Amino acid sequence: MTSELKISAEEPNWSALPLELLNTIGCRSTKLKDFIRFRAVCKRWRQALASSRFRQSIPWLMLPYCRNNSPYAASARVGCTTSTDCCRCFYDVEEQQFHHIESPQGLNKTCRGSDFGWVFMMESSPSLSLLNPITNDNISLPPITAFPDVLEFRPEHVGIEYLHLDCQGLRVAEGKKRIERHYISKVSFSTEPTMKECVVMVIRTGRNYTLAFCKPYEDQKWTVIPPGDDRDLPKLNAFTDVVFWKGQFYALVQDGRVYVCDLSLQDCPRLSLFIDAPQANAYHNYLVISPTNDELMMVTRYLRFPEEEDHDDCDDDDDDGGIDIDDELSNDDYDDDHDEYDDGDNEVDDYCSDSESDDENYDHIQLADRYRKRAVFTGEFKVFKVHEDRRRWDEVGSIGDFALFLGYNTATWISIKDHPQITRDSIYFTDDLNHRDEVADMGVYNLRTQTINQLYSTASVHENPYLISPLPVWILPSNH
Numbered sequence: 001m002t003s004e005l006k007i008s009a010e011e012p013n014w015s016a017l018p019l020e021l022l023n024t025i026g027c028r029s030t031k032l033k034d035f036i037r038f039r040a041v042c043k044r045w046r047q048a049l050a051s052s053r054f055r056q057s058i059p060w061l062m063l064p065y066c067r068n069n070s071p072y073a074a075s076a077r078v079g080c081t082t083s084t085d086c087c088r089c090f091y092d093v094e095e096q097q098f099h100h101i102e103s104p105q106g107l108n109k110t111c112r113g114s115d116f117g118w119v120f121m122m123e124s125s126p127s128l129s130l131l132n133p134i135t136n137d138n139i140s141l142p143p144i145t146a147f148p149d150v151l152e153f154r155p156e157h158v159g160i161e162y163l164h165l166d167c168q169g170l171r172v173a174e175g176k177k178r179i180e181r182h183y184i185s186k187v188s189f190s191t192e193p194t195m196k197e198c199v200v201m202v203i204r205t206g207r208n209y210t211l212a213f214c215k216p217y218e219d220q221k222w223t224v225i226p227p228g229d230d231r232d233l234p235k236l237n238a239f240t241d242v243v244f245w246k247g248q249f250y251a252l253v254q255d256g257r258v259y260v261c262d263l264s265l266q267d268c269p270r271l272s273l274f275i276d277a278p279q280a281n282a283y284h285n286y287l288v289i290s291p292t293n294d295e296l297m298m299v300t301r302y303l304r305f306p307e308e309e310d311h312d313d314c315d316d317d318d319d320d321g322g323i324d325i326d327d328e329l330s331n332d333d334y335d336d337d338h339d340e341y342d343d344g345d346n347e348v349d350d351y352c353s354d355s356e357s358d359d360e361n362y363d364h365i366q367l368a369d370r371y372r373k374r375a376v377f378t379g380e381f382k383v384f385k386v387h388e389d390r391r392r393w394d395e396v397g398s399i400g401d402f403a404l405f406l407g408y409n410t411a412t413w414i415s416i417k418d419h420p421q422i423t424r425d426s427i428y429f430t431d432d433l434n435h436r437d438e439v440a441d442m443g444v445y446n447l448r449t450q451t452i453n454q455l456y457s458t459a460s461v462h463e464n465p466y467l468i469s470p471l472p473v474w475i476l477p478s479n480h
Contacts, residue, residue, distance in 0.1 A: 014041070014042075015041075015042045015043075015044045015045070016044075017044075019044070019047065019048045022044070022045055022048035022049070023048045023049060025038075026038045026039070026045070026048060026049045027049070030056070030057065031058075032056045032134070032477040032479070033099065035049070035479065056476055056477045057414065057418070057476070058092070058093065058094045058414060058419060058422070058476075059093070059405045059409065059412055059414075059428075059475060059476050060090040060091060060092055060093075060099070060474070060475055060476075060477055061090065061091040061093065061442075061455065061472050061473070061474060062088060062089075062090055062111070062114075062472060062473045062474070062475050063089040063090065063091060063472050064089075064472070087100050087101070087102055087103075088100065088101050088102070088103040088106065088133055090475075090477070091455065091456060093422070093428065093455060093456075094419055094421045094422060095421070101133065101134060102136075103131075103133045103136055105131050105133075105136050105138050106119070106121060106131050106133055108123060108124070109121040109122060109123045110122045110123070111408060111471075111473045112184045112185065112186065112202075112408060113184075113186055113187025113188070113202075113408055113409070113410075114187075114407075114408060114409035114410065114473050114474060114475045114476075115187075115188065115189045115409065115410040115476075116189060116191075116192045116193060116476065117132055117134065117475060117476050117477060117478025117480075118130045118131065118132050118139075118189070118192075118193045118478075119131050119132075119133060119473060119475060120184070120187040120200070122144075122180045122183070122184060124176045124177060125143075125153075125176070126143035126144040126145045126153050127140075127143055127144075128140075128141040128142065128143055128144060129141055130193045130200070130216070132478060132480075134477050134478060134479060135478075135479060135480070139193050139194075139216050140216070141200065141216055142219055142220055142221050144162075144179065146220065146221040146222050147164075147204070147212060147221075147222045147224070148221075148222070148224055149164050149165040149224075150162065150164045151163045151164055153176075155176075157173070159175050160174060160175055161174075161175060161176040161179075162174050162175070162176060162179050182205055183204060183205065184202050184203065184204055184205070185203050185204070185205040185240075186203040186239075186240070186241055186242060186408065187200065187201070187202050187203075187242075187408075188200075188201045188242045188243055188244050188249060188410060189201075189244065189410075190244045190249070192480070193216065196217050197215075198215065198216060198217070199213055199214070199215055199244075199263065200213060200214055200215075200216060201213045201242050201244070201249050201261070202222075202242075203239045203242055203251070210224055210225065210227075210239075211224070211225040211242065211249075211251055211261065211271075212224045212225065213225070213249075213261075213263065223267075225261060225269045225270070226269075226270075226271075227271065238253055238254040238255070239252065239253055239254075240252055240253070240254050240284060240285050240286070240287075241285065241286050241287040242287065243288070243289055243296075243410060243411075245289050245293075245296065248260050248261060248262070248263075249261040249263070250287060250296060251271070251287075252286070252287035252298065254285060255278050256275075256277050256278050256285065256298065256393055257273065257275060257276055257277060257278060258273075258275035258277075258287065258386075259271045259273055259274055260272055260274040274390070275296070275390045276391055277387070277392045277393050283302055283303045284300070284301045285298055285299070285300050285301070286298065286299040286301070286406055286411060287411075288404065288406075288411040290385070291415075295385060295386065296385075297383060297384060297385050297396070298383075298384045298385075298386075298393055299381055299383050299384070299404070299406060299411070299427070300381065300382045300384070301381055301406075301429070302378070302379045302380050302381070302382070303377065303378060303379055304377060304379030377441045378429060378441050378445065378452065380450060381406075381427050381429070381445050381447070382395055383396045383399060383404075383447070384396060398425050398447055398448065399425055399447060400424070400425060401415060401416040401417055401424050401425075402414065402415060402416060402424070402425070403416060403422045403424065403427070403428060404426075404428070405427075405428045405474045406427055406428070406429045406430070406474075407429060407430030407431070407442075407471075407472075407473060408430070408471070408474075409430075409473060412474065412476065423444055423446065423453075425447045425448050426444050426445060426447065427444070427445045427447065428444050429441075429442060429443060429444075429445060430471065430472050430473060430474060431471045431472070442455055442472060443455060
């Protein structure tokens with residue numbers, strides 16, 4: 001007679017695992033969704049990671065809000081099933097998936113910068129803020145009216161709500177939508193915004209092109225950095241990018257020179273020349289910290305026309321195949337619509353009211369048709385590192401086993417060895433063209449093949465009116 005051997009085993013009590021062990025395991029997560037799922041198992045697991053900080057290493061593309069009342073909501077939502085109008089859509093380029101998160105704090109606001117998982121938000125009112133779109137945490141900043149050149153916000157003056165000074169000291173009246181789109185072009189943070197010592201640096205475009213900064217937890221106003229005594233510094237400064245590196249802010253001028261910002265005396269900040277390396281103008285220059293964090297690099301962006309044979313100015317293409325449009329599509333377009341204005345008392349020298357394109361009901365299909373034939377798009381990128389004498393930029397033909405994410409965000413490097421799904425030697429770029437109602441320009445530029453691929457199948461700038469405005473932005477998802 002054989003006896004059957006029975007092994008009795010109790011169900012493992014996963015919730016009883018030591019908190020220290022749970023924390024060690026949970027903090028090994030490399031993706032935000034895994035981190036969230038780990039915390040969602042039970043109260044104890046959530047407790048184990050209550051104070052743990054997580055920031056994903058691969059950026060997500062933050063897309064505009066999904067609006068249920070839009071006739072194009074079905075195509076715009078890209079699979080979103082929630083019924084709320086406050087749903088943000090995020091695209092995961094590594095897994096080629098869309099994620100949807102309710103983020104009501106960012107509704108009807110424009111992003112002008114991204115770093116540490118936080119985005120700099122502007123809106124039609126003077127309010128400015130930093131937003132974590134994952135946690136919906138919000139940090140208030142001094143408003144636009146706290147800039148020294150902004151004289152007044154007059155909501156009763158519809159279409160010309162803001163009164164401010166231009167670079168010549170003349171008073172200018174402009175619409176709130178135009179200010180929201182153009183007043184600030186780029187933002188950089190010295191540290192995570194949750195830290196008390198954080199400094200927020202901005203580039204103001206339009207008529208000024210100046211740098212200004214504030215400390216969110218201390219300041220009630222913005223401090224503008226004057227040009228200083230450097231006679232070579234352009235009168236309008238023309239800064240295109242700013243980064244925080246080795247304890248200081250560095251700002252890139254459109255012509256390739258780099259200035260360092262001395263903020264040691266907040267009441268008397270100064271600019272001094274750091275890299276004197278003029279470079280032929282492209283459409284836009286980006287200042288990038290090298291992946292090894294030991295040097296500054298510059299990435300130039302050149303544009304192309306969809307139908308180049310129809311444009312006489314294409315004869316001015318440079319020798320490298322890029323189009324120098326410094327005189328054709330610069331931020332001077334910001335001033336083109338300004339007309340002389342006399343209110344009877346000569347109080348305002350200029351004005352620019354918001355156009356019909358600001359109407360929320362404006363037909364995006366018409367916009368797509370309107371710009372399909374005349375819009376310009378990215379043609380190529382070039383990468384440079386500064387020569388050891390700091391007087392010229394040397395072109396770098398390849399970035400090797402890295403990918404670079406560019407746009408309104410602080411540039412982010414990704415190692416292909418750690419993330420093989422990402423295309424090596426490539427630049428993942430989003431649109432920062434900043435022209436009114438332009439079709440979004442985004443894709444993946446391969447430095448080796450000099451070709452551009454779409455980020456995802458529905459991201460065609462010619463077919464998807466959803467990507468016109470507001471512009472998509474790269475963020476590094478973070479829980480803090």
